[in-house]
Amino acid sequence: MMIIMQTDATQGEIGAVVERVEGSGLRAHLSQGEERTVIGVVGDGRTIYPDQFLHLPGVDRVIPISRPYKIASREFIPQDSMFTLDGVKIGAQGILLIAGPCSVESRSQLLETAQAVREAGAHALRGGAFKPRTSPYSFQGLGEAGLELLAEAREITGMPIVTEIMAPEHIPLLTRYADVLQVGARNMQNYALLNAVGESQHPVLLKRSMMASVEELLMAAEYILSHGNRRVMLCERGIRTFETSTRNTTDINALPVLKSLTHLPVLLDPSHSTGHWEYVAAIARAGIAAGADGLIVEVHNHPSHAMSDGAQSLKPERFAELVHQVRAVSEAVGRTLEPTV
């Protein structure tokens, strides 16, 4: 942490800040510039609260130097984190393809879609049973009945199941049915939920909030990791910006940034990050080219009858085409769609 003094700070004010730093068990290091004095705070910056210095007379700004997350950082764990899910290796050379409907709507809808994505090359099945919806009047999901359909789809196709968790009290129910608990974008800073999925020790897919910085995503991951649960995948799904021609703005930069800051696997959700099925394949290709470790894609057997996210859902034949294109790009960047590598 660096404490930047005002240009007209007095020696007394500087002394008071130094005293405060040393009173907190840290060391202060003065750097007297031509315009102003900067006080470096030496010690574990995570144990001290920067705001406390802002009210001291003569202080202009406080700048943190250490990154505020630890277990999630590549400085702490340099090697890529990998783990296996039903024989599918995640975070390794193979690209992970998760596909399926936004919501589980009916037995035929789910099973038809699941079989289609399986044939096209998906490794895992997504499908929501509990749905966060902006409107209280929208379809809220089938609940446990949806989970049972997902279990049936797993039995038939062999694919592990990824489904969203919305509240801590659903942990016992969802861990019975789901192979991966998805924490949705709206819940990325629901700390009660992060603590609960951390304690569950179940694999987690953590989606970036549309309003969260990359650093805040890593802080949210740190909540889960701090419970000893290391099977965490991150997922970029678009951020909110001024541009309205797409539902969100895919923050493609976040992929190489995350790969450099963290050892955790990083996925892309091109369905939510664009919001329009016409753009999903292009952005899926871009994500792999930029270094994503996997994709999660919304597919529906009849998108024009979908009860949620129809605009961004692909028909099965278009998903098959996407997989074909993604395979070519994967190979161009030295990756593969064989998930057991």
Add this chain to the structure above:
Amino acid sequence: MMIIMQTDATQGEIGAVVERVEGSGLRAHLSQGEERTVIGVVGDGRTIYPDQFLHLPGVDRVIPISRPYKIASREFIPQDSMFTLDGVKIGAQGILLIAGPCSVESRSQLLETAQAVREAGAHALRGGAFKPRTSPYSFQGLGEAGLELLAEAREITGMPIVTEIMAPEHIPLLTRYADVLQVGARNMQNYALLNAVGESQHPVLLKRSMMASVEELLMAAEYILSHGNRRVMLCERGIRTFETSTRNTTDINALPVLKSLTHLPVLLDPSHSTGHWEYVAAIARAGIAAGADGLIVEVHNHPSHAMSDGAQSLKPERFAELVHQVRAVSEAVGRTLEPTV
């Protein structure tokens, strides 16, 4: 809902859309322009899901016409909603002043601060016992011990208590201690929580998420209102933008916009919306000038020792100065700080 066809849509494609509209029990109304055809959908637009039309051949865009919220809208309830809280009238001519520390940290901190804000003119006391924190390593609040201190402060000062709720399972505990349940910005779209506070029938202070549109804030309020709980106050607390000179950007426009769209009382939190105590009074004055029905302000007896939000907390004497300034502006716009009016 208006369905905009592509410029080269065929008569067959137009016919198929019309058929689909009428199959949903609604009426289609064709408007044949020079460049393209627009199909108006007549009936209750809230019962139909716009995305379903986007996959039909020849469709370019779908534009909703009806507002997606109902009980929250001024079209539905034209008169300002008002309710009384321990003799304080909310949503009326009187301005509501809520003040207190970000977190409850200790008995002396809370009681000193509470008495100071009471003397300065505050009507209600804020203080967090359960704190949502970006870092798992930050102070997370005193929990129930904090609630007990709040109860003591209420007894001594007579002020009703506003405190944040973070999880549905805390409802029984919090409704025992708090007069108003605050739903924080990070939880604005935590639907499990919105449903729970709706069912509680307890007064609610709903803060806008830093990246929610005004419409999404009203949709979140609709979740609570749809449970029959009408004692809901909205609160603007700054949105996230590209500007970094302040912690958030106060969306001052949202105040007159909300007052025109909804009958619910609208508050401003100038502490979070600026993030710097130096700017809090200026923005508090601006909020009242723009039509806010109240303010919620962070005050701490020793901000430079605060365990959270110290940078934006006012010392008691600065809060007293703020109240003095706000009183003058209130009177200039025909309002008053007498809350029983």
Add this chain to the structure above:
Amino acid sequence: MMIIMQTDATQGEIGAVVERVEGSGLRAHLSQGEERTVIGVVGDGRTIYPDQFLHLPGVDRVIPISRPYKIASREFIPQDSMFTLDGVKIGAQGILLIAGPCSVESRSQLLETAQAVREAGAHALRGGAFKPRTSPYSFQGLGEAGLELLAEAREITGMPIVTEIMAPEHIPLLTRYADVLQVGARNMQNYALLNAVGESQHPVLLKRSMMASVEELLMAAEYILSHGNRRVMLCERGIRTFETSTRNTTDINALPVLKSLTHLPVLLDPSHSTGHWEYVAAIARAGIAAGADGLIVEVHNHPSHAMSDGAQSLKPERFAELVHQVRAVSEAVGRTLEPTV
């Protein structure tokens, strides 16, 4: 400037950075933390280019400490800048009211509007003769004929004229007719234009770009000031954010932030910052409450026939009402609408 080294930087890498700093004629000051080394650069930071250090091995980040503008800063000139315009004192206790149509459209439109705003209490007349328009097919302004009408309006009403300049080659023409040259938001970083208005020594109203930071606005002002032209007013006119319920988001925080960072007068344009006439008066009041030194407001004698910005233009009687409200708020914050104070 502080150079933050990577946690695993070697002594050799640290030495190379120090050598580079000293080779630039500056001094390096090492601060060896537990996790990493920070190198403070002592000397005039404005003479060195931070990017040059980012390619050196072992460097993690470079953080500037000095503010990049100088003449515009309050650290350099602590007292408020003031200047007089046709007897109107700007930057002093009096609030400056500029009003008039977006574009000059016709003689009767301009003169009727000018007389109405004069009677309502405006001190200066705005009106565009050269208009920047998003579409090449929109009305582009009357050009010199518009300037002649502005001159006539000045003669009749006695009000000084504020009009927009779009290209350096218009300087001779515009300085003949206009009392204040307005640099529009889209041209805030048109450096050829900034240099030209700087050299002109004519008073300038510099509008913030809708996506410029406060710091970038001050850098743009620095371009003008560095030519010795000190009669510069800044103007907040809304920034672009994700919120779409208003045309722009009024960055009300920018008013107290600018007043603390710079000595230049700061105005607010509530017409552009909201884009809807219904919200203009509320935001005008808020601007004065937050510390603005003046307002620039779009008024049109017949807004529903305006050729540009009709949605945000006030009818004369609504402007008169706004002045009435703004007067009350001005007095509540110790200001006045008497501009000669």
Add this chain to the structure above:
Amino acid sequence: MMIIMQTDATQGEIGAVVERVEGSGLRAHLSQGEERTVIGVVGDGRTIYPDQFLHLPGVDRVIPISRPYKIASREFIPQDSMFTLDGVKIGAQGILLIAGPCSVESRSQLLETAQAVREAGAHALRGGAFKPRTSPYSFQGLGEAGLELLAEAREITGMPIVTEIMAPEHIPLLTRYADVLQVGARNMQNYALLNAVGESQHPVLLKRSMMASVEELLMAAEYILSHGNRRVMLCERGIRTFETSTRNTTDINALPVLKSLTHLPVLLDPSHSTGHWEYVAAIARAGIAAGADGLIVEVHNHPSHAMSDGAQSLKPERFAELVHQVRAVSEAVGRTLEPTV
């Protein structure tokens, strides 16, 4: 254009709007919904100004239906626009690679860099002689001396020259030296400049402003196209968002969106869109995977001595590696780096 009436609009108000529409030579088409009336305006929407209806009593909102640009639209010109530049075909199957330094700084710097990028596979040379800089104290470019060095580099390497134009009066000078006039992001809405480059009939590279929507970029292109100049390339270079881990946010979605809305070639500038050389190659690959027709990349023979944009400039050997990777991705998506195809 659709005019949405308020829910409580009277028949008289509806009639007045219809009368106004028909008085403008257009036809009104009523659609009486259950909640409100919508009035469709039939005719060329571009000739009428939507704001004029917003002041009429009973009007709630006005929604445009036609796209506001014409020549730039794919609806108007369905086939991809192509043109040839010194034997390099632009907008066709071949990917265009433009590379070179941000600024021309010296003869050796330019020639060394030019030869290196030529050898690595670039087709055209970029280099700024007139530089827009945020600070008046930064290096502003070599001016005409820089252009002469660019001419020498062209002679030696055979590559066409892309350089930025900052003011209309530079047209005669720049068209003598440059093969492509670049309009920079800060000047995207400098209409005097857009008109001048339109009239010049010289090829143009139009960069998207960091604050412009996709639609506004197309409107800016329309300014140039409306002068009969059809040799226009668009360039995405990152937009401004809340995320600060990169200099800008690459709007990768804009690539497929632009390819669907316009027939013009679309390039990506991964140097500006990330601001960090470490991420440039990943985003260059992503751009090609998403459908870009070319790339413009900053390369410097000694980035740690660059006078501008050093942080985002690649060393020549890293650029060669980028070209190698981009070639593989190009082939994976059915494109090629052979520009004469």
